[in-house]
Structures are given as structure tokens and as C-alpha cells.
Amino acid sequence: MQIRTASPEDADKLLEIYRPHIENSTTSFEYEVPSVQDFQQRIQAILPNYPYLVSIENDHILGYAYAHPYGERKAYQWSSEVSVYIGKDAQGKGVGRRLYETIEDILKQQNVVNVTACVTSENENSIAFHQHMGYEITAKFDDIGFKNGKWIGTYWLKKVIGRQAATQAEKPQQEPAPFIPFSKLI
Template sequence: MWRVVVIEICQASLEDAKELLAIYAPYVEETAITFEYEVPSLDDFRERMKHIMRFYPYLVAKKDGVILGYAYAYAFHERAAYQWLAEVTIYLAKAARGKGLGRKLYEELEAYLKQMGVLNLNACIASTSKEDAHLTNASQKFHEALGYHLVVCFHKTGYKFERWYDMIWMEKALGEHPTPPKALRSFQEILGEER
């Protein structure tokens, strides 16, 4: 008998914070994907979510009610002229990696950002010239497969696990850059229009 696997992608809620933090914690403790040394407290993580969710999408992917990953966007920089740029981030549970879930999450995130009026996406990614147990360049390859291109590499910027890692920025344009650009709308406005 065949079983249809349905992945639901929806807006995160603050009640998801504990599950999301459980996905994030191994990235902090076991990898150089994030340059954080300590896993944030649940309260701190929830505050980060709250800050992002005021304006930007914060999405989760669920299968049978269990969260397998999350992706979100946030302001690239606080200066007004940068408002049409967003930085994007994604984290997947270990068992969910390599199955196309990341692509689905990012495609949904990008669709919302495009509706908001965001024109460029930027991803800050840990990188290495020599892969090891703490960092491969899988994130760079993932972003390349989704149309991102390398913009810059900062060498030896993050020190973790007794070695130096590079940091790269990758970029993807979501469309034309009109002059003047359309006013940016919040994710909440987009959701209101969908109802």
C-alpha cells in the first residue's frame, strides 16, 4: 500500500520555538555552519523569532505535525536604502536533509518575499577550503542550485573548533529593479490579502 507524504509549509508561531531550537542546537554544538558558540536560551530564541516575525516571513515545514525545518528572512541592513534586500536563513533537522525539503521551504519563502517587494536575497554562509567534520560546503552548493551566486569571500573570519573558517555572501535577484522601486510591504500585509 502506498502512503502519500504531505509536507505542510506554514507560518511559524512562537509556540514552535522549542522545536525550532532543538533543530538549531546541533548546528551550534556540532558544526561551524553557525558561528555561535552557545545554544541560545529558549527565551532568547523566542525573542529572535518575535523580532523577525514583526515584518518578515518565518516559515516551518511539517510532516504529520512534526517540524522538520524552518526558513526565514530579515532585514539585510537597517539603513532605508537597503530595504529591498533581505537576508535569508534555513535550518533542517538532520533526518530531513537531502530530500528536497530545503528547496520547497526556500521557494515558498522567496514567493512571499517577492510579493512583499523584496528584490535581492542575500545569504551569509560559512565556507572552507578544506572540508572537515564540522563544515562542508553543502550550503554553498544548495544555494547555487537555487540560483544564488557568490558575491564575496571573507577569509578566516570565524574561529570555531580550533580552526578558522571563511564566510561568503551569496546573492539572488528576484526580478527587475524598477526606478523607483515599489513600496515594501510587510509579510502580515501579504497574509491579510490572502485571507
């Protein structure tokens, strides 16, 4: 299994993996499958600043993961949100773990301190996966999205991957190292 940076040319294969999460489940809160062109634009929008990775075996894309800003304000620059989607035939084979280990290593190089994930409350496998990867549930929002005829909640999970500034009680806090865009690392 190899992991490489995604490209817009991967969009159609990534959509094959993502489509069931939209059409057949509440894993994604999207209602309609994006076009290949829209998905290409999403990849292009993320890559300058954050990693967007694919896992490949025998020229077949098994899954993908990407990071993006946790929030728009400057104070959030050391926090990122991550997402992972694995093809049905590749689930349970360590693909998600390898993608997350790689993306977290890259985010550390970018001076990201906190990584978050938002998981729908019905996606128990993803919640368990994140907890296995060291993420802790930090928030739950009941009935926050409506899909497939019902209200669904979300869990926010968080993992500290970088050096946190000391608490005020210990010593004065110091600003973390500046965020480094992904394009500066590759």
C-alpha cells in the first residue's frame, strides 16, 4: 500500500468511494453527489494549505483523507479538521490508520497542534476508529442535521499532535511556531 498526494485527476475515483456515504447513509450530511468538476475544485482548494492524500494498491485507490482549517479566524491556524473515506472493499485493512498516521505527521510538520474530526452520531465505526487513533470525544450536538427523514447528531473528536502551550498557572503561554502551508513542504 502506497500513500501519495491526491490530484484533481483522482476526483472520479474518489467520488466512487464517497458516493455511498451520500446516497446510502448519514455518514455525510451532503444530499447530492458533487460533480467530478466540483470535486476537482475541492481538491485544488485544499492542496495549497493542507494535505489531501490517497492510499493506493496495484494502481487502485483504496481510500482518501484530507485536512482543512478548523475555523476561518487566524487564532484557529494551529487547529485542523480531518476526514477519511475508505472504499467498501478496503475497510478493516488498516487503510484509514495509515492515512491518518501520514496526515498527522504532515500536520505536525505544518506546526498544527490540534486535530479535530466531526462524525455523525450514527457512524459508530468511525467514532471507534477515531478513539482507537487517540481522539477523544469533546462535544456532542444532538439533532443537528436532518437527513433521510430523521434528525441526526454529531460528535466532535480532538487529538493533540503538537506541543501545547503551558497553562497560565504553570508559566506564561508562548505563541506556537507559525503555520506552514502544505505547498511549502512538498
